[in-house]
Amino acid sequence: MKYRTLGQDLKVSAIGVGCMPMVREGNIIYGSADDDESTRTIHAAIDLGINFFDTAQIYGPFANESLLGTAIRGKRDGLVIATKFGFRFSGNDIIGVDGSPANAREACEGSLKRLGIDTIDLFYQHRVDPNVSIEETVGGMAELVKEGKVRHLGLSEAGPETIRRAAKVHPIAALQSEYSIWERDVEGDILPACRENGIGFVPYSPLGRGFLAGGIRSLDDLAADDWRRNDPRYSAENMPANLAIVDAVAGVAQQHGVSNAQVALAWLLAQGEDIVPIPGFKRRTTMIDSAGAADVVLSIDDLTTLDAAAPRGGTSGPRYAERGMRMVRL
Template sequence: MKYRTLGQGLEVSAIGLGCMPMIRDGNINYGGPADPGEAIRTIHEAIDLGVTFLDTAEIYGPFQNEELVGEAIRGRRDRLVIATKFGFRFDGGQITGVDSSPANIARAVDGSLKRLGIDTIDLYYQHRVDPAVPIEEVMGALADLVRAGKIRHVGLSEAGPATLRRAAAVHPVTALQSEYSLWERDVENDILATCAELGIGFVPYSPLGRGFLTGQIRSRADLPAGDWRHNDPRYSDENLPANLRIVDAIGAVAERVGASLAQVALAWLIAQGEHIVPIPGVKRRETMRDSVAAADLVLSSADLADLSAAVPPGAAAGPRYGERGLRMVRL
């Protein structure tokens, strides 16, 4: 495994593990319920392969994903970088809105520490910017958690450039996690440059377009009932056929270099900057092995140019979220 450094000297594996799909029953379903035993075996093998960066959040499940990760890392904590997220309000198991008040941050961090079974969270992200709470107040509360030893590093998710600058003026930001892939390149407009300027690492989530860029989904019929992607505008009957052209462009390069489509899509991301560390979502060992191998795939300048030309910014048909989701990003 190769390793990279995010902001503030935080070293992680060049490919992280997005643990969100490892949910048996809950609020986010990709490809059917996960088998908890297989999910834990997937994490164990990933660690054996050199993966050190594991990503979860209290909202996944909610709560159960952190519990599963905690079970998987028991006795294997050394060298791991455990990332989780806060920023939502709950009524029982139901999410009722965003909430980054200091009181809710205090509640969330203690709950995550308990579920994960660890003394310190390595990277703690604000999951979504809360318009009702100034980012300076949020960062102040997080700085207090750093001083208390409950977290090591602070991250943000889906924050815009102005928010990043205001946040970094209060306390160093180690990483920004936002969507980035060959079919979602909007962060190239200004966010990546802002991160580079401020020394903030960038962690792309959904680096495989929620599975679309693997080439395994050619129609909505390939999605099981209850799959979250039925709500994704880019998977709609109207947009999916046009988006298959993106998959075909990746497939042409994959055939040329003798790699899977997922490996090519991830290798393209890794090539966009030394501070970029994608976290493909997995729940099975087979998928994990394929994704992790992308860390060793080096695309030529011609391959990278062909991909960027074939899939320019804005190439995907349809927005990446519905109206409600779009109101919560780039804030």
């Protein structure tokens, strides 16, 4: 496995593991998942040299951190474990965002216990709280660094000015936001803001929540409870147009004799050495396939073809429904 360096000299594998699809039941379901297979997937990733694992308090909620914590028991050395806070709960129900230092501390303590570790390597604010200044939030997170409970700080889906303000309070190692061939909005002002401040970029949903991999051609390919049925880009109105992007990816993949997923991830890796995608996995087969993207080199012609098929703003439909879109770029 090849490695890259995020901000603050945080060295991670060029491909990370997004653990969210391993949620078996709860608030975010990407088809059926099996805890045993998820655990084997995490172990197989470690064996391949992948050291970067991403989870969050909200996934499940709570259960995804516990699953990852159990899987890495006895294998912690050398791993970079990332998790996120930023929501307020009533039991298992999310009732709002909460970027207060008190919530950061409470969430951190809970995550440490569920993960079974002494220090969180990368602690993100999951969504910016418009009612709490970023200076206050990051200031509270920085206290956790001072206490040794957190090594590095990150933000997720923050806007460019928020990024700049946060970096003045404490060094930010990474911004995690959606970025892929079919979601390129960050290229305009967010990615430049990260680079101005030495902040690495961690794309989530680098495969368009699985769409770019090519196995989904209609809503009938998704289970009735699959979260992606709520995704506007998967709708019956938008999917036909978006399949043209998948077909362009498939054309490049066929020329190289690799998978769609490998091409989509290789495209992201080609956008800069500071970019480390975290595709989501729940099975060893897909994880092993995607890990191979680190060795795929796309030509200038390949990149031109993909850019033409999916220019910035060219995807049909927004990436979230209205409520989700109100929570990004803050």
